[in-house]
Amino acid sequence: MRLIERDFYLNKLKDVMGTPDIKVITGVRRSGKSKLLESFMAYVWENEPEVNIIHVNFNLNAYENLTEYHVLHDYIENAYLPDKNNFVFIDEVQMCSGFEKAINSLHASEKYDIYITGSNAFLLSSDLATLFTGRTFEIEVFPFSFGEFMRYFELTDPYVAFNRYIQEGGMSGSYLYKTQESKYDYISDVFNTLIVRDIQRKYGIRNMPLMERLCDFLIDNISNQTSTRGVAAAFTREQVKTNDRTISAYIKYLCNAFAFYKVRRYDIQGKRYLTSNDKYYLSDHSFKYAKLGTKNADYGRMIENIVAIELLRRGYELYAGVLYRKEIDFVAIKRSEKLYIQVSGSIDDPDTFKREVDPLLKIRDAYPKMILTRTRQEAYQYEGVQIVDVADWLLQE
Secondary structure, eight states: OOOOOOHHHHHHHHHHTTSSSEEEEEESTTSSHHHHHHHHHHHHHHHOTTEEEEEEETTSGGGGGGOBHHHHHHHHHHHOOTTSEEEEEEESGGGSBTHHHHHHHHHHTTOEEEEEEOOTTTSOGGGHHHHOSSOEEEEEEOSOOHHHHHHHHTOOOHHHHHHHHHHHOSOGGGGGOSSHHHHHHHHHHIIIIIIIHHHHHHHTOOOHHHHHHHHHHHHHTTTSOBOHHHHHHHHHHTTOOOOHHHHHHHHHHHHHTTSEEEEEEEETTTTEEEEEEEEEEESSTHHHHHHHOSTTOOHHHHHHHHHHHHHHHTTOEEEEEEETTEEEEEEEEETTEEEEEEEOSOOOSHHHHHHHHHHHHTOOSOSOEEEEEOOOSOOEEETTEEEEEHHHHHTOO
16 A cells, blocks of 8 residues: 655654653544554654664554553563663554553653554543543544545645545545445445444444444434434334433444544534534545445535544534524634634535525624635635635645
């Protein structure tokens, strides 16, 4: 497989190299966590003087004898060199029973710079503070962005490339396959086998038909307002036995595994978070095509999913805005920065343009407001609202 440098993530690792934190690389399965670790190891070899790298990759049978935490701990301690800068890299750490005990002990010794990756369902962001007694620094890896997609395939025309990216998505393991059908087979297998299976193992789920049905429902309703009670009621009408507590728990598991991202709603006028009708987005939009097919594809929603993941990748907190009963797709917040964003497949129709721009014009604060759409032209302003081609915006860093 052809490799590209994922500088966005690599630079984050470089910035924390040598700090006492436990560096934890998380993200959806097959998003490139292991390759990122390998790339960073290569950087350390080339740039760190007097280095001793201790690498354990539990994907390989060569390390299967280390799957008990005492054995793993002793292996690393025996590989320690007192006159060197000792780096520890562990891939798929959850395959070692009691791994957190080994990591905590190694970290407490203050002798190692520690980097780990793990299965999304077994190394949850919400669990890190509980698992590790030392401070952790989390780097969440997403599937290939549009810019990375263009670099991988050496594409130069962003507008043509974006059409292809909508179809193929960011799961780079699929790029090796020659036909679109075989690409989708790979992507569907990643979702079914690696993501859902991890959830089943982690939480001991017995009703997998219900989980699979819920997955299909959420995939088919990305960007729609969704309530757990509404989903449970809809399933009950179809004579699927469940309740809102079970649906809520299953959705939480899917989000914990980075299959979906929940976006809460935010009342812009009242400046308060709303507690119902959240929205959900896929970690990679290609999962929808792979699971449900491309018939009757709603490109507007697919583009909205792409924008949501890109905003999260850039470090924004993401909310769905509500103002005077009007919906604003995204309120993106990062420290003192705030963006209001509408996403549309096209605004060529005057009624569509009016529907998208009116809610933005009603916002009275001075934060930037924009419509991301497919214009194939330079960005321009309409009464203070920026109109930006979505492909151009995605390539901005």
